[in-house]
Amino acid sequence: MSGFFATLKRIGSERDGRLGLAFTFAILVFALIRPLVSPDPNAIDIKARFAAPGLAHLLGTDNLGRDLAARTSVGTRYALTLAVMIVVISSIIGSLIGIVAGIAGGWVDRAVTAVFDIVNAFPPLILAFALIALYGKGSATFVLLVTVVFIPQFGRMARARAQTLRNLSFIEAERMLAVHPVTIVVRHYLPNVAGPIIVLASMNLPVVIAFEASLSFLGFGVQPPKSSLGTLIKDGFVSINQSWWPTVAAALVLAIATLGATLLGEALRRIIDPKSTGAR
Amino acid sequence: MTDAISISNAQLRFGETVALDGVSLSIRRGTCFGIVGESGSGKTTLMRAILGLQRLDHGEIRILCNPLVHSRAALKQRAGFIQPIFQDPAASLSPRSRIRTLMNEVGTVLREPHAATRERLGVILNRLGLPPGVIDKYPHEISGGQARRVAIARALLMKPSILIADEPTAGLDVSVQGDLLNLLQDIRRSDNITLVVISHNLAIVRLIAENAVVMRAGKVVEGGEIGSLFGSPQEVYTRDLLAAWPSIRAANTKR
Numbered sequence: 001m002s003g004f005f006a007t008l009k010r011i012g013s014e015r016d017g018r019l020g021l022a023f024t025f026a027i028l029v030f031a032l033i034r035p036l037v038s039p040d041p042n043a044i045d046i047k048a049r050f051a052a053p054g055l056a057h058l059l060g061t062d063n064l065g066r067d068l069a070a071r072t073s074v075g076t077r078y079a080l081t082l083a084v085m086i087v088v089i090s091s092i093i094g095s096l097i098g099i100v101a102g103i104a105g106g107w108v109d110r111a112v113t114a115v116f117d118i119v120n121a122f123p124p125l126i127l128a129f130a131l132i133a134l135y136g137k138g139s140a141t142f143v144l145l146v147t148v149v150f151i152p153q154f155g156r157m158a159r160a161r162a163q164t165l166r167n168l169s170f171i172e173a174e175r176m177l178a179v180h181p182v183t184i185v186v187r188h189y190l191p192n193v194a195g196p197i198i199v200l201a202s203m204n205l206p207v208v209i210a211f212e213a214s215l216s217f218l219g220f221g222v223q224p225p226k227s228s229l230g231t232l233i234k235d236g237f238v239s240i241n242q243s244w245w246p247t248v249a250a251a252l253v254l255a256i257a258t259l260g261a262t263l264l265g266e267a268l269r270r271i272i273d274p275k276s277t278g279a280r
Numbered sequence: 281m282t283d284a285i286s287i288s289n290a291q292l293r294f295g296e297t298v299a300l301d302g303v304s305l306s307i308r309r310g311t312c313f314g315i316v317g318e319s320g321s322g323k324t325t326l327m328r329a330i331l332g333l334q335r336l337d338h339g340e341i342r343i344l345c346n347p348l349v350h351s352r353a354a355l356k357q358r359a360g361f362i363q364p365i366f367q368d369p370a371a372s373l374s375p376r377s378r379i380r381t382l383m384n385e386v387g388t389v390l391r392e393p394h395a396a397t398r399e400r401l402g403v404i405l406n407r408l409g410l411p412p413g414v415i416d417k418y419p420h421e422i423s424g425g426q427a428r429r430v431a432i433a434r435a436l437l438m439k440p441s442i443l444i445a446d447e448p449t450a451g452l453d454v455s456v457q458g459d460l461l462n463l464l465q466d467i468r469r470s471d472n473i474t475l476v477v478i479s480h481n482l483a484i485v486r487l488i489a490e491n492a493v494v495m496r497a498g499k500v501v502e503g504g505e506i507g508s509l510f511g512s513p514q515e516v517y518t519r520d521l522l523a524a525w526p527s528i529r530a531a532n533t534k535r
Contacts, residue, residue: 169372172333173431177438178359179385181352187385191376 010271017267023260030253031077041070041227050243059249062232063239068246071227072253078228079257082143083208090147091201094154099189101155102162112159116152124149124211132220142221146208157200161193195272202265206258213254229254282345284309284442284474285330290339292325292498299325300336301498307491309344309441312468312475314485314492314506316521322498323478324367327446330476331364344441359389363435365445370427373419379430380415386437397437404433408463425456429463436467443468444476449484461488482521486510494518 011017045065053060058069101112119127128145135141165171165188174184209229215221216230229250236246286306292299300322307313317323328334330341332348332355341348344361348354366372373382387397405412408429419427428448435443448464449457465488468475479485485492486506493503494517502515513519 169366169368170374172331173364173366173372173434174374174385175333175355176331176359176364177386177434178352178356178389180388183385183388187377187381188374192374 007268007271011264011267014267014270016263020260020263020265020267023256024264027076027080027253027257027260030073031080041066041074043067050239050245052243052245053249060243060245062235062246063242068232068249071232072229072250074226075222075228075230075232075250076253076257078222078226079209079212079254082139082146082212083205086143086146086150086208087201087204089143090150091154091197093147094151095158095190095193095197096185097151098155098158098160099162099185099193102159103166103185103189105163109159112155116155119148119152125214128215128220137220137223139222142212142215146211150204150208153204154197154200157196158193161196162189165189165192199265199269199272202261202268205265206261209254209261210258229257282309283307283342284311284344285476286342287326287330288340290326290329290341291337292329292334293337298498300329300339303339303495303498303500305493305500305503307474307476309474310468310472311491312465312477312489314489315476315478315495316480316482316485316492317495318480318521320497321495323480323495324446325498326495327364327444327476327478330444331362332358356389359438361440362442362444363438363440365428365431365435365443365448367446367450369431370419370424372431373427373434375419378416378418379422382434383415383437386434390438401433401437404436407467408433424451425460428452428460432464432467436471440473442474442476444478446478447480448477449479449481457484464488482510494521 008021012021043066045061047065049061049063049065051061051065058067059072060068062068062071097112101109122130124146127149131145131148132141135144171184171188174188212221212228213230213233216228217234218230219234221230222228232250233247233254236244236248236250240247283306288304290300290303303322303326315323315326325334329336330343330348332350335350343358348358373379383401384394384397387394390397401415402412405414410426410429410433414422414426414430419430422430432443443464445464449460452460461484464475464477467473475488477485477488489506491504492506492509494501494509494515496517502509502513502518509518510522513522
């Protein structure tokens with residue numbers, strides 16, 4: 001745990017890291033605490049439609065008079081939950097597949113790499129449409145889809161690390177002691193692969209948030225009356241002539257969330273993996 | 281007396297490079313055997329082949345009369361006979377595991393209760409002059425000399441009958457080098473272990489080994505009993521190696 005606080009402190013010691021922490025913290029508070037104290041996000045109040053931001057409605061209201069602060073906070077919570085879930089699942093599965101491919105080499109490695117290449121060859125949105133056409137709309141489809149799209153990224157990184165580790169003395173020493181292969185993977189490969197994987201995961205969080213928003217914007221994500229950042233932007237877009245607030249409010253939250261997560265990810269990368277330069 | 285390790289006509293190429301070129305040798309049980317040669321002579325490759333970490337193109341390796349087989353079952357069996365001490369012992373300890381965890385792993389492999397492992401470990405640590413508290417540390421928290429002894433302790437915990445040490449004194453200062461060699465010699469005698477020492481340092485091999493071979497470009501150039509090998513070398517290369525080394529001896533005799 002001291003390692004966690006030490007890392008936080010180091011992130012806070014640079015400007016970008018501080019900004020990232022502040023944005024992320026604000027978004028977390030907004031997403032986690034705001035829904036508990038705010039009015040029902042689906043309560044319709046026609047008299048108050050298109051209200052400007054004020055004391056009653058912090059971010060104003062939409063075309064049905066629903067409180068936008070409440071709706072965006074619910075949407076943000078939804079986006080964050082999905083993003084964390086997807087990144088955690090795909091990083092664990094991807095790491096394990098990548099490590100096994102890296103250790104095994106030979107045809108296993110070639111087969112896994114080929115599958116990764118095939119998945120990566122599809123533009124994510126096209127793949128999304130195909131899977132939605134097959135399995136229908138909904139959160140489960142979305143999680144499945146984005147997890148599949150992100151597994152190769154984690155897999156490739158874990159594979160490369162495992163290939164390097166495989167020939168290091170400490171792994172060979174474990175093999176010479178006939179330690180069980182599963183123990184070697186879990187105890188000696190995973191912790192040494194984890195650093196770059198955590199960095200990649202944190203940098204993928206904003207990508208997933210934005211991806212969820214774009215799918216919902218196109219109408220393939222969350223279905224009404226549930227709100228997500230993407231649907232809020234789209235709904236606001238429809239009535240942008242009457243009021244520009246709904247669009248701006250949701251877009252602003254989306255921007256802060258992705259910017260915060262990106263800055264935080266970058267700062268984390270500089271700390272955990274100081275040798276790498278530039279983006280992924 | 282039976283052979284601990286016997287190698288016949290070991291051949292291995294890495295692309296164009298010939299790493300092992302018809303190496304044959306036999307190492308008697310309970311002795312200390314030296315493998316000497318310059319960098320790139322194939323010493324470490326030979327060690328990796330003996331350990332089963334590197335497959336040969338041709339030739340056969342027998343360990344305690346059993347042919348070396350590349351399977352998990354064979355590896356498991358072999359682990360009880362033969363253990364390596366790698367060139368960089370700090371790098372041979374998993375960086376994110378406490379030493380206690382690494383030691384317990386050996387107990388798990390041997391299907392031994394943790395208490396029994398701990399007890400044996402206590403004796404070994406004491407013998408190697410390591411403080412008992414060392415097991416609570418991570419490999420990066422101990423010194424190079426300690427890391428080497430921890431690696432030796434881990435190998436000994438496996439109760440091997442053959443130890444192969446690759447450059448056992450590399451990176452240690454001279455006084456620690458002597459201690460370590462004495463320690464290895466003591467362990468060999470008391471536990472009746474066959475010790476194979478691989479080094480580019482003739483002085484070390486001469487000090488500790490009873491028999492040795494000199495390797496060059498993947499071939500055994502010369503081999504035999506240590507006194508005759510270094511006393512009256514038959515090959516030009518061995519003479520050159522010896523000539524390159526005794527600048528210290530010459531300096532000492534001048535005094």
